[in-house]
Amino acid sequence: MDNNELKLLITIAQMYYEQNLTQNEISKKLSIYRTTISRLLKKAQEQGIVSFSINYELSSTFLLEKQLKELFNLTHVIVTHNSDSSTIQDKLNTMGLACADYLKQIICDGDILGLSWGSSLAAVAEQLDASSYKDILCVPMVGGPAGKLESKYHVNTIVYNIASKLHGKSLLMDFPAILDEQFLRDAIVKSQHYQQISKYWDSLSIAIFGIGSCEVSDKSIWYGFYGDGDDVKPINQEPIAGDICSRFYSYRGQPIQTTISETIINIHLQQLKKAKHRIGVAQSIEKADAMIGAMKGGYLNTLITTKETAQAILDRTLSPD
The missing domain is CATH 1.10.10.60 (Homeodomain-like)
Structure with missing residues (x-):
């Protein structure tokens, strides 16, 4: 030239x-x-006379979202960011708002929403603005707690609140998630009320759920649902990484039969995977293994989490060890 x-x-x-x-x-x-x-x-x-660059630092979460999406073949990832002084409730509220905003983008008239229990889902219900849709139905994907649990974390509370804000209908669970004996569960499974709810589990449009782990340091909510936790033990030798709707799985994402598997009222993981949108909402570095297992198992295709949790997942997954 x-x-x-x-x-x-x-x-x-x-x-x-x-x-x-x-x-x-x-x-x-x-x-x-x-x-x-x-x-x-x-x-x-x-010729290099003009060059362009993207300042990714303006969005500190963009690269984390991109890496997680590619690493676990996810449809969508939202990584929220809070200040260092933020409380756990602040983080839950930010995630809840992110999930509520995303829900408004994907929900359609006639959708069937399946919901779980816990602090993350309670935050979603709290942050969701009132909107009007036609023929929306919200259903629980698991029964109620066996132990002590604040009512705002109860699946029925969450289902009712979200249905109300969407001007939809809700079906509630009138029985606990964990029964003392298998014959009690078998009797409930045959009931008309159970059959009415469970038929929708195969045709969910959207499933929104938290991800549980017994590894979290504050186990008050976990114990509130499962009691002291001594009864939740794997039947095989592979340890439990986490649970979704009281269905347990390993770090590899493989379902795990436990000592309570035959006494639980809840959706099966294979039924959950039929939903078009499977949104996992969870945070905590201690839950990294549980969230990795959930993604490896394909139980979620949308992840909503915090920046530090996202980084912990990547560090754990990409570690040479």
Whole structure:
């Protein structure tokens, strides 16, 4: 490229990118065809006269979302960010708002929503704005707690509150998630009320659920649902990584039969996977293994979590160990 052509490329680039002139304006000023201006601007990029860069630092969560999406073949990832002084409730509220906003993007008239219990889902219900849809139905995907649990975390409370805000209908569970004996569960499974709810588990449009782990340091909610936890033990040798709706799985994402598997009233993981949108909402570095297992198992295709949790998942997954 000779010196005259180099000067022309610089001149056109300067007029277009610094003076903000249009290609038509440059064409008239330099008496050059507009199509030639377009070709020369492209050449200026190819020759390195003009270069572009994306400032990813402006969105500190963008790269985390991109990595998680690609690593676990997810449809959508939302990583929220709070200040260092934020409380756990602040983080839950931010995630709840993110989930509520995403729900408004995907929900359609006639959708059937399946919901679980817990603090993350309670935050979603709290942050969701009132909207009007036709023929929305919200159903629980698991029964109620066997132990002590604040009512705002109860699946029936969450189902009712979200249905109310969407101007939809709700079906509630009138029985606990964990029964003392298998024959009690078998009797409930045959009941008309159970059959009415469970038939919708195969046709969920959207499933929104928390991800449980017995590894969290504050086990008050876990114990509130499962009691002291001594009864939740794997039948095989593979340890439990986490649970969704009281269905347990390993770090590899494989379902695990436990000592309570035959006494639980809840959706099966294979039924859950039929939902078009499977949204896992969870946070805590201590839950990293549980969330990895859930993604490896394909139980969720949308993840909503915090920045530090997202980083812990990546560190754990990409570690050479």
